[in-house]
Amino acid sequence: MVKIVSSYDVVIVGAGPAGATAAKFLSEKGVKVLLLDKNRFPRDKPCGGVLSVKTLKRFSYISEELISSYSFGGRIYSSSQNHHIEVQLEKPIAAFVVRKDFDHGLVQLAVKSGTSFRDGVSATDIQILKEKAIVRLDNGDSVESELVIGADGVWSMIAKKSGLGQHYPYVGRCLYEEIPYAQNVLDEHFTKKRTFQMYLKFRGVYGFGWVAPKKDCVNVGIGEIQSTGSQRTKHSLQELYHEYLHFLKEHKLIPTIISPGKTQGGFLPLHPLDKTFADRILLCGDAAGQMNPLTGDGIHYAMSAGKFAADTCAMAIESSKTNASFLSKYQTLWKNDFGEEMKLCGRVLKMLLKGNRDEKYIRLLSRDQQIVDLLLTMATEGRIQEYQWKIIRRFVSLYVRDFFGL
Structure with a gap:
């Protein structure tokens, strides 16, 4: 017999940026929310910790206390390191955060808004009934709710048990560390403008390495794209x-x-997964496959999806419509917001990493500051529809001129 210990309007599994954001906005609407996470907070998270300018604009409540440093520029190198493109501005192009502190801060904002938070507790199963959803916990307890939001990472239990997810032919795999330094050492080496670095196809690996200098540490990591059926070992990475x-x-x-x-x-x-909703269930963040494949930035999509999930859940509860048909509004919201951007970035990444094309493309881009500025504006402001054809036309022109030696 299932032991139900408590009842909520919405149970959210996973307290990263997606889950914490959904919890905050739902609680502010007066919805009774339980936020669960298997880890004890604060906890680390594999991530470069980059926030785009558009994230800071959309979620203006992100305080300075949650930001480690701002970056005013960066360099992207080809695989040979013989060519690179560089951006240096007088205003920030991104913010760097330490995920241990940032994620904990977002959870605290949700708690202040009225969310009940339980960390160190894993959700092990989910049962969808006609009149409610039941989430089973690893301590033997169960909680019931009208709706469940799965924000529990790339290998999401909610996605798997609901039949929605884990259909990834390719994934990114990374190793990183946050190397501590005295702030004055980083000021001297990277200047206070904290210029980031990216190295495409380091040693020929299908991926890239990065250096993200923060206030008093440097996030150094490398990632590769691999088939989920690959036999490449962790030791080799x-x-x-x-x-x-x-x-x-x-x-x-x-x-x-x-x-x-x-x-x-x-x-x-x-x-992204083909479908991110089902009866009484929504998926967001890594659990839904919502990540920028070109930059590796998942925070903006996760928080945006969390907000859309909160809006959809609030409407569903108010109208007493928790079926998949009604919850499909959520997928329409996030696809209209960043779906095309994800597709475009995926195509660009594939183009850059195929063969030795990165050498030619980086060399060409390094000769045309205007197209670099357009790419930066599109990346930081997210205005894909406005800029993508301008960029394509200019790049084709640049490619043709180079082909004929003009």
Whole structure:
């Protein structure tokens, strides 16, 4: 017999940016919310910790206390490191956060809004009934609700048990660490403008490495794209990461005196699920495959999807319509907002990483600051429809001129 210990309007599984954002907005609407996470908070999360300018604009409640530093520029290198594009501005192009602090801060905002939060508790199963949903916990308890939001990561239990997810032919796999430094050391090495670095196809690997300098640490990581059926071992990625770290130190791309941090790894979805809703269920964030495949930024999509999920759940509860047909509004909302951007970024990533094309494309882009500025504006402001054809036309013109030696 199922032991129901409590009842809520919405149970959210996963307290990352997607889950915490959904919880905050639902609680502000007077909805009774339980937010669950298997980890004890604060906790680390495999991520570069980059917030785009559009994220800061959309979620203006993100306070300075949650931001580690701002970046005013960056460099993207081709696989040979012979070519690169560079951006340096007088205003920030991104903010860097430490995920342990950032995610904890978002949860606290949800709690202040009225959310009930339980960490260190795993959801192990879900049962969808005609009149309610039941979420079973690893301590033997169960909770019931009108709706469930699955925000429990790329290998989401909610997605799997509901039959919605984990159909990923390819995933991103990464290793990273947050290397601590004194702030004055980073000010001297990266300046207060905290310029980030990205290295395409390091040592020929189908992916990229990054360096994200924060206030008093540097996030260094490398990721590769692989088939979910690949036999590539974790050990080989570990070796590649150490080779990458040696390369950065040897070329003085990071301060050479290092206090080792904790190397961590994780998986990232590279394509959204076909369906992110079912009877009484919504998926958002990594659980729905909502991540920018080009930049690896999942925070903006996760928080945006969390807001859309909250809006949809609130309407569903108010109208007493919790079936898949009504909840499909959620998928329409997020697809209209960032669906096309995800597709475009996926195509660009595939184009960059195929063969040796990155060498030519980075070389061409380095010769045309206007197209770089257009790409930056599109990336930071998210105005895909306005800029993509301008960029395509200019790039084709640049490609043709280069082909004929003009």
